[in-house]
Amino acid sequence: MSKLTTVPNSAPFAPEQIQALNNVIGNVSLVQRAWLSGFLAGLDAAEAKPAIPAAPPTEKLKLTILYATESGNAEALAAQVRQDAIKRGFAPKVLDMGDATVDQLKSAGSILAIVSTWGDGEPPQRAAPFLRAFMSDAAPRLEGVKFAVLALGDSSYAQFCETGKQVDARFAALGAIRAAYRVDLDLDYEAPAKSWIATTLEMLAPKDASSVIHVDFQKSVTAEAASKTSPYAAEISAHHKLTSERADSETFHVELSLAGSGITYEPGDALAIVPQNDPALVSDIIAKLGMPHDPDLTEALTSRYDITTLTARQMKDFAALTKNVALGALADDVAKRSEFLAGRQMIDLLENFPSTIDPESFTSLLRPLAPRYYSIASSQKAVAEEAHLTIARLAYESAGRSRKGVASTLVSDRRKTGGLLDVFVKPNQHFRLPKDSAAPIVMIGAGTGIAPYRSFLQEREATGAKGKSWLIFGHRHFLYDFLYQLEIQAWLKAGVLSRLDLATSRDQPEKRYVQHVLWEQRSDLRKQLDKGATLYLCGDAKHMARDVDATLQRILADGKNEAVGQVALDALITAGRYKKDVY
Ligand SMILES: Cc1cc2nc3c(=O)[nH]c(=O)nc-3n(C[C@H](O)[C@H](O)[C@H](O)COP(=O)(O)OP(=O)(O)OC[C@H]3O[C@@H](n4cnc5c(N)ncnc54)[C@H](O)[C@@H]3O)c2cc1C
Ligand SMILES: Cc1cc2nc3c(=O)[nH]c(=O)nc-3n(C[C@H](O)[C@H](O)[C@H](O)COP(=O)(O)O)c2cc1C
Numbered sequence: 001m002s003k004l005t006t007v008p009n010s011a012p013f014a015p016e017q018i019q020a021l022n023n024v025i026g027n028v029s030l031v032q033r034a035w036l037s038g039f040l041a042g043l044d045a046a047e048a049k050p051a052i053p054a055a056p057p058t059e060k061l062k063l064t065i066l067y068a069t070e071s072g073n074a075e076a077l078a079a080q081v082r083q084d085a086i087k088r089g090f091a092p093k094v095l096d097m098g099d100a101t102v103d104q105l106k107s108a109g110s111i112l113a114i115v116s117t118w119g120d121g122e123p124p125q126r127a128a129p130f131l132r133a134f135m136s137d138a139a140p141r142l143e144g145v146k147f148a149v150l151a152l153g154d155s156s157y158a159q160f161c162e163t164g165k166q167v168d169a170r171f172a173a174l175g176a177i178r179a180a181y182r183v184d185l186d187l188d189y190e191a192p193a194k195s196w197i198a199t200t201l202e203m204l205a206p207k208d209a210s211s212v213i214h215v216d217f218q219k220s221v222t223a224e225a226a227s228k229t230s231p232y233a234a235e236i237s238a239h240h241k242l243t244s245e246r247a248d249s250e251t252f253h254v255e256l257s258l259a260g261s262g263i264t265y266e267p268g269d270a271l272a273i274v275p276q277n278d279p280a281l282v283s284d285i286i287a288k289l290g291m292p293h294d295p296d297l298t299e300a301l302t303s304r305y306d307i308t309t310l311t312a313r314q315m316k317d318f319a320a321l322t323k324n325v326a327l328g329a330l331a332d333d334v335a336k337r338s339e340f341l342a343g344r345q346m347i348d349l350l351e352n353f354p355s356t357i358d359p360e361s362f363t364s365l366l367r368p369l370a371p372r373y374y375s376i377a378s379s380q381k382a383v384a385e386e387a388h389l390t391i392a393r394l395a396y397e398s399a400g401r402s403r404k405g406v407a408s409t410l411v412s413d414r415r416k417t418g419g420l421l422d423v424f425v426k427p428n429q430h431f432r433l434p435k436d437s438a439a440p441i442v443m444i445g446a447g448t449g450i451a452p453y454r455s456f457l458q459e460r461e462a463t464g465a466k467g468k469s470w471l472i473f474g475h476r477h478f479l480y481d482f483l484y485q486l487e488i489q490a491w492l493k494a495g496v497l498s499r500l501d502l503a504t505s506r507d508q509p510e511k512r513y514v515q516h517v518l519w520e521q522r523s524d525l526r527k528q529l530d531k532g533a534t535l536y537l538c539g540d541a542k543h544m545a546r547d548v549d550a551t552l553q554r555i556l557a558d559g560k561n562e563a564v565g566q567v568a569l570d571a572l573i574t575a576g577r578y579k580k581d582v583y
Pocket of ligand 2: 070124152
């Protein structure tokens with residue numbers, strides 16, 4: 001997909017140079033952009049270090065591929081880099097920030113870091129302890145170490161690629177040598193990542209720096225991962241509402257048949273749904289653009305493109321395409337632009353700045369429609385060739401319009417029993433039951449955060465696991481939205497679940513959440529931790545996860561200061577005994 005770029009007038013160039021630059025890079029594709037970035041970095045490297053001798057051909061250059069991931073994209077890219085690096089004669093080592101210490105960086109050789117951003121501009125949770133140490137005064141100096149950072153993110157978030165940016169800046173601040181400019185990649189990261197990786201490995205390779213520009217441009221643009229491009233059309237074998245009519249929101253239980261697909265999964269994994277946009281919104285957009293009926297465009301806007309977000313780049317590019325001066329001015333003013341973007345989508349841009357543009361130009365502005373992930377709520381030991389999901393229907397108002405979540409309303413409103421959903425498994429190695437089935441577990445969650453725990457309990461029931469299991473579940477009303485109430489109570493009775501604590505937030509005047517239960521039951525929680533329990537947290541990232549983290553820190557500090565609690569919590573994360581699946 002091509003993206004428009006304009007060099008700001010504040011750039012350190014003469015006006016005619018800015019004009020010339022805009023002529024060249026005004027319409028580069030992401031791949032060309034990544035190539036250009038690598039090329040310029042290569043020129044810098046050549047000028048800065050003209051005298052680096054070529055290494056003997058047999059010598060393998062040490063390369064550490066350091067990654068921080070939540071849902072596995074950075075991890076998959078790291079594996080890809082490793083393969084490429086071996087072919088280019090490096091001795092690569094892949095290192096998960098979740099398992100790394102900052103001291104390892106000193107002897108890491110060159111470092112190629114792949115870092116995603118989560119929450120609202122936060123690091124992936126397993127990487128957080130490493131990054132705290134990396135950002136602290138205690139981090140080692142890294143003079144002489146070459147580094148390059150590939151940042152993964154989603155440009156519809158205000159803090160786009162924030163963690164990657166911070167890591168890049170920190171390497172430089174610690175004295176490391178930037179071998180390639182950072183790239184900040186959006187959800188359609190595969191092709192530009194491949195190109196950047198090739199360029200960066202060229203630059204890190206121990207040979208004449210002028211060779212950095214030899215990127216096999218055509219070869220680098222390849223198809224996306226097979227799982228995304230060829231999802232399985234699973235039939236919905238059961239579909240019912242879990243919440244009562246009086247609940248504040250609706251949550252659905254959906255069973256999918258995987259019969260004959262060969263798809264397997266483990267408790268803790270997620271299922272990705274490749275969604276389709278709301279046909280009413282698609283029609284609305286086509287009407288706003290004044291385009292004639294075109295089945296290809298309708299199909300593209302329904303199945304291929306993200307039409308429900310709006311990014312700063314899209315505002316700028318739309319202004320440039322439609323030569324809309326007022327929109328261009330708004331897009332260039334950071335404060336006003338952020339105010340406009342808040343809660344708005346593409347349809348709002350078309351409504352506020354009506355224009356007619358051709359379908360190709362319009363779709364060139366759009367990002368690909370991303371899959372949505374759902375924690376699998378079943379164990380194959382109990383349900384065999386099925387996967388169960390727990391899906392909350394998202395509907396809200398913003399900027400004076402009612403909005404519907406793309407995937408959750410597709411599943412809630414437009415797909416019923418007998419319908420099909422395109423799916424693939426998104427494994428999550430970091431949210432697994434303990435290997436020792438006799439070890440205790442404490443499952444903390446709210447709302448749809450119950451989903452993976454249903455899979456854990458099905459698994460433990462099927463395997464006759466002996467370990468104690470404690471569920472702390474938060475929801476609004478005992479009577480209206482206690483998801484899977486009957487099953488959970490049956491597991492409690494049968495001893496599959498050893499203990500259940502509920503935090504209903506709206507059954508009494510004062511709000512009561514899972515963190516309140518944790519604090520009240522802190523002495524029991526400490527006992528479970530002393531017995532080797534693994535803690536799990538699943539559900540809302542914005543509020544619940546932060547409050548639970550703060551409470552756990554307070555509990556672990558045991559009357560001492562906050563830092564003591566943080567160190568103890570980091571130790572649990574690093575030991576794989578505090579696992580989060582929050583969104
Ligand atoms: C690993 C993982 C596991 C998950 N498991 C589950 C699960 O088991 N069950 C489940 O239901 N969900 C789960 N989710 C969340 C799920 O993937 C989707 O994000 C969710 O269903 C919304 O998707 P959607 O397509 O319906 O909404 P989208 O169309 O993606 O809309 C979501 C966006 O709407 C905006 N938004 C939402 N509320 C508001 C508001 N009040 N005001 C303004 N803007 C708002 C935000 O920008 C938000 O990003 C999980 C997510 C992850 C990453
Ligand atoms: C719940 C959630 C929060 C996210 N928050 C951000 C964010 O604040 N900034 C950003 O640039 N990307 C954000 N992203 C996008 C991810 O960084 C992006 O999907 C990335 O490819 C994930 O890589 P990973 O699988 O290696 O973790 C978020 C994604 C999800 C699902």
